[in-house]
Structure formats: C-alpha cells, structure tokens
Amino acid sequence: MAARGGLLMLENFIGGTFLPCSSYLDSYDPSTGEVYCHVPNSGEEEVEAAVEAARAAFPGWSSRSPQERSQVLQRLADLLEQSLEELAQAECKDQGKTITLARTMDIPRAVHNFRFFASSILHHTSECTQMDHLGCLHYTVRAPVGIAALISPWNLPLYLLTWKIAPAIAAGNTVIAKPSELTSVTAWMMCRLLEKAGVPPGVVNVVFGTGPRVGEALVSHPDVPLISFTGSQPTAERITQLSAPHCKKLSLELGGKNPAIIFEDANLDECIPTTVRSSFANQGEICLCTSRIFVQRSIYNEFLKRFVEATRMWKVGVPSDPSADMGALISQAHLEKVRSYIKKARLEGARILCGEGVDTLNLPPRNQAGYFMLPTVITDVKDESCCMKEEIFGPVTCVVPFDSEEEVIQRANSVKYGLAATVWSGSVGRVHRVAKKLQSGLVWTNCWLIRELNLPFGGMKSSGVGREGARDSYEFFTEVKTITVKH
Ligand SMILES: NC(=O)C1=CN([C@@H]2O[C@H](COP(=O)(O)OP(=O)(O)OC[C@H]3O[C@@H](n4cnc5c(N)ncnc54)[C@H](O)[C@@H]3O)[C@@H](O)[C@H]2O)C=CC1
Numbered sequence: 151m152a153a154r155g156g157l158l159m160l161e162n163f164i165g166g167t168f169l170p171c172s173s174y175l176d177s178y179d180p181s182t183g184e185v186y187c188h189v190p191n192s193g194e195e196e197v198e199a200a201v202e203a204a205r206a207a208f209p210g211w212s213s214r215s216p217q218e219r220s221q222v223l224q225r226l227a228d229l230l231e232q233s234l235e236e237l238a239q240a241e242c243k244d245q246g247k248t249i250t251l252a253r254t255m256d257i258p259r260a261v262h263n264f265r266f267f268a269s270s271i272l273h274h275t276s277e278c279t280q281m282d283h284l285g286c287l288h289y290t291v292r293a294p295v296g297i298a299a300l301i302s303p304w305n306l307p308l309y310l311l312t313w314k315i316a317p318a319i320a321a322g323n324t325v326i327a328k329p330s331e332l333t334s335v336t337a338w339m340m341c342r343l344l345e346k347a348g349v350p351p352g353v354v355n356v357v358f359g360t361g362p363r364v365g366e367a368l369v370s371h372p373d374v375p376l377i378s379f380t381g382s383q384p385t386a387e388r389i390t391q392l393s394a395p396h397c398k399k400l401s402l403e404l405g406g407k408n409p410a411i412i413f414e415d416a417n418l419d420e421c422i423p424t425t426v427r428s429s430f431a432n433q434g435e436i437c438l439c440t441s442r443i444f445v446q447r448s449i450y451n452e453f454l455k456r457f458v459e460a461t462r463m464w465k466v467g468v469p470s471d472p473s474a475d476m477g478a479l480i481s482q483a484h485l486e487k488v489r490s491y492i493k494k495a496r497l498e499g500a501r502i503l504c505g506e507g508v509d510t511l512n513l514p515p516r517n518q519a520g521y522f523m524l525p526t527v528i529t530d531v532k533d534e535s536c537c538m539k540e541e542i543f544g545p546v547t548c549v550v551p552f553d554s555e556e557e558v559i560q561r562a563n564s565v566k567y568g569l570a571a572t573v574w575s576g577s578v579g580r581v582h583r584v585a586k587k588l589q590s591g592l593v594w595t596n597c598w599l600i601r602e603l604n605l606p607f608g609g610m611k612s613s614g615v616g617r618e619g620a621r622d623s624y625e626f627f628t629e630v631k632t633i634t635v636k637h
Pocket residue numbers: 301302303304305328329330331359360361362364365366369380381382383385386388389403404405406436437484541542543
C-alpha cells in the first residue's frame with residue numbers, strides 16, 4: 151500500500167499485481183467532507199493492460215471444472231468473512247453509511263454472494279430434446295463468454311460489485327471490474343485476498359477511476375464482449391450507445407421510483423417501521439427504496455401522523471455511531487441535488503412535514519461539513535411533481551392519499567421506472583391481484599427487501615434490461631449453443 155501526504159493511496163489490480171497509476175483522484179470522507187484517500191485516475195492504458203491480463207487468464211480459468219472454481223469462491227468468501235469488521239469499517243468511512251448497516255448488510259451480503267454462486271454453479275443442467283422420427287437428439291451446452299466488464303455504483307460498493315464478480319467468475323469468465331470512483335476502498339481491499347483464495351492472476355482485474363475516462367474505455371473495448379452495469383439511467387444510455395457497434399451482451403440494473411401502496415386493512419404496526427426503513431435505509435441511497443407512499447384515504451391521517459413520528463425517531467448520526475440509523479450522503483453534489491428537490495416541492499406548494507428545513511440536525515463540530523441531512527417527508531404533492539416522478543436517491547419520501555384499487559395501480563404505474571413496489575394489505579386476494587398488475591420487476595407484499603437470490607432480480611421500463619440471480623446470471627455470463635446429433 152502506498153501513501154501520499156499520510157493518506158491512503160489505492161492502486162489498480164491487474165494480472166495479479168498492484169500497479170500505481172500516473173494520476174490520482176481525491177476521495178472524500180462523507181462524514182467530514184475531508185479528502186482521506188487517493189484513487190487511481192485510470193484510462194485507456196490501464197484498460198489495455200487489464201484486457202491483456204484477462205485474455206491471458208481466460209483459457210486456464212474457463213477450462214477448470216465448476217467444482218474447482220466453486221472451491222476458489224468458497225475460500226474467497228471465508229477470507230472476506232474473516233475480514234468482516236475491517237471491511238465494514240472501511241465501507242462506513244468511504245460511503246458514509248452506518249457501521250451497523252455495513253456490519254449487518256453490506257459485508258455479510260458480499261460474503262454470501264460468493265458462497266451463493268459457489269453453490270449455484272454446481273447445480274445447472276442443460277436442455278435435451280429428441281426427434282426420434284428423424285433420428286436426432288438435440289442438446290444445449292453453455293460456455294463462458296470471455297472478458298466481462300463489471301461497473302458498479304457507490305451506494306452498496308462491495309455488495310453490488312461482488313454480486314457481479316461472483317457469478318461471472320463462477321461461470322468461467324475473467325473480469326475487469328470498475329467500482330465507483332467515489333467508493334473504491336473495499337474493492338481494493340478484496341484484491342489483497344485474491345491470491346490467498348487461489349484466484350489465478352488475471353481472472354479478477356480491478357481498474358479504478360471515473361466513468362468518462364476508464365469506464366468508457368472499458369465498455370467500448372472491442373475485446374470485452376459483455377457488460378454488467380448498475381447505476382443511473384443516463385449512464386446506461388451512454389454505455390448502450392458505446393457498446394452498440396460491437397453488439398455486446400448488456401445487463402443494466404438502473405434506478406427506481408418505487409411505490410408503497412398501503413390499503414386500509416394493512417397491519418400498520420408492521421407497515422410503518424418497515425416503510426420508514428424502506429424509505430430511509432442507507433440514506434435512501436438504494437435503488438429499491440420507497441419514494442412514493444400511497445395510503446388509502448380512510449387511514450391517511452392516522453398513517454401520516456404515525457409515519458412522521460416514526461421518521462423523527464430515525465436517528466441521523468456519525469456513521470461510526472452504532473446507534474445511528476442513517477449516516478451521511480455520498481457527496482456534496484449529491485446532497486445539493488437531493489435538497490434541490492425539497493426546494494422545488496416547497497415552490498410547488500407541497501408541505502414538508504419533517505426533516506430538511508423543519509427540524510434541526512445535531513452533529514459534533516468535526517462533522518459539520520459532512521454531507522448530512524434529516525429524513526424528510528413531503529405531502530400535498532401532485533403526481534406530476536418532479537418529486538413524484540424522478541429518482542431522488544436520498545432520504546426523501548412523498549405521502550399521498552388514494553381511494554380505489556384501480557386508481558392506485560394506475561398512479562403507481564404512471565412513472566417511467568418499474569423496479570420495486572411494496573403492497574400492504576391483510577387480504578391475500580388483493581395482494582396477488584395488485585402485485586400482478588404493477589409494472590415492477592419486484593413486488594414485496596407486507597415486507598421489504600427480503601431477497602431470494604435464486605430468483606430474477608431487475609427492473610422493467612427505464613429500470614433496466616435483463617435480470618440477475620442464480621439462473622439469470624448464469625445465462626447472462628454464458629453463451630448457449632444448440633447441438634444436433636443425427637444417429
Ligand atoms: N443502482 C442505482 O439505481 C443507482 C442509481 N444512481 C442514480 O444515479 C445518480 C447519479 O449517480 P452516479 O454516481 O453519477 O451514477 P452513475 O450511473 O454515473 O455511476 C455508476 C457507475 O458508472 C460509472 N460510469 C459513469 N459514467 C460512465 C460512462 N460514461 N461509461 C462507463 N461507466 C460510467 C461510474 O463511474 C460508476 O462506477 C444518482 O443520484 C442516482 O439517482 C446512482 C447509483 C446507483
């Protein structure tokens with residue numbers, strides 16, 4: 151590890167070796183607003199070196215058996231788990247999330263991603279059909295595609311990067327990962343464990359830097375045939391344009407404007423704390439977070455009163471404080487963007503019931519320049535407002551009343567996104583009926599963010615292209631071939 155001015159200085163990981171870069175970016179601690187780390191500002195040269203390393207490693211890695219690859223993934227999971235506390239501390243400092251969330255969600259899930267795909271890779275079967283009248287047998291085989299580009303965002307850094315690396319290498323591909331330049335530290339820490347886990351040099355390469363520089367060099371490289379991306383819709387559009395001339399395979403996991411639909415027969419004792427969590431967990435910086443809450447009119451006033459009370463109890467604190475529910479937002483620019491939505495809502499005549507501009511944030515002097523804000527509830531807002539249409543990706547949620555089932559389904563579906571919805575009702579028939587009609591890749595009823603990694607994950611409409619999960623990721627990270635044998 152290098153250091154400049156006493157600050158942590160990351161290096162790219164290419165071909166099993168840490169390599170310095172000719173230029174570096176500043177990376178900020180969101181809880182203080184201070185630079186604490188330098189991140190390589192990689193470009194075409196580093197991508198070229200990573201492609202070379204990944205190409206050289208492909209024949210050996212792809213010809214190993216699934217069992218051999220699975221064992222490597224299991225060892226990596228064990229090593230990550232042994233470093234859980236160190237990784238959680240690093241994620242908390244780098245991203246601004248609470249230490250509790252990093253300890254209980256981000257890092258355990260990163261460990262689980264490797265364990266899960268180490269197991270699922272052992273259980274795939276292929277198809278076979280027969281045409282006896284022609285004396286033919288048909289079957290399919292799958293093979294890894296080649297070098298995968300894996301581009302991940304800043305909100306769940308190691309969690310989302312490993313959700314891509316694990317299935318890609320389990321299937322026999324070699325990878326070039328590009329984490330967000332805002333949160334690169336835990337990916338770099340993981341690289342230090344790869345050799346010990348038995349990952350051969352060049353199988354996992356990590357290049358750090360910005361989207362326009364290193365990201366674009368990677369996605370437009372002719373020898374990188376598939377791209378798995380999680381992030382914003384405008385970036386997905388750019389990646390689609392750059393990759394189109396090469397007809398690359400694309401998996402795009404994008405944003406959401408996720409509705410919660412709360413019927414009058416909902417169990418509010420469960421619904422309210424879960425909806426506070428679904429709105430404000432990780433500072434509202436999860437693509438699955440709720441940001442439009444539709445409440446049936448007969449319980450609207452009661453819900454609003456109790457929801458605002460519960461939101462006021464959601465503690466914003468220094469990320470290292472284990473009792474904090476919410477830490478700092480990712481950057482000054484993002485904080486300003488999130489606040490700008492609240493200003494617009496005010497100008498449109500909406501009411502801010504708690505949070506930004508209403509309540510007072512108490513922080514230690516050292517954290518006054520950090521990127522903190524209070525969880526904020528907006529009401530009296532029209533469906534046409536940008537706060538009800540656009541992804542804010544911060545601790546802001548809107549609450550509005552509805553009258554009928556048909557009406558709320560139509561309003562919930564009236565945005566360009568279609569990622570995740572929650573439906574709260576005591577009626578089994580109703581939850582099935584409504585879930586089927588929602589334009590949403592995921593619907594949680596009477597719960598939120600209970601993940602079954604075997605099943606498809608992803609969004610419809612502008613929330614993405616493709617699905618990830620045990621079988622879906624396997625299909626994405628392999629090419630299928632149909633073979634016909636005449637006997
Ligand atoms: N999963 C999600 O739904 C996420 C949504 N967002 C949304 O996006 C907004 C902007 O956040 P950003 O960090 O700017 O997201 P982004 O989509 O620009 O960044 C995600 C990743 O893509 C890379 N990237 C950016 N431009 C690229 C390009 N031209 N070619 C290749 N890679 C590129 C970034 O370096 C990062 O690794 C947020 O406010 C939020 O609304 C952000 C992060 C995650």
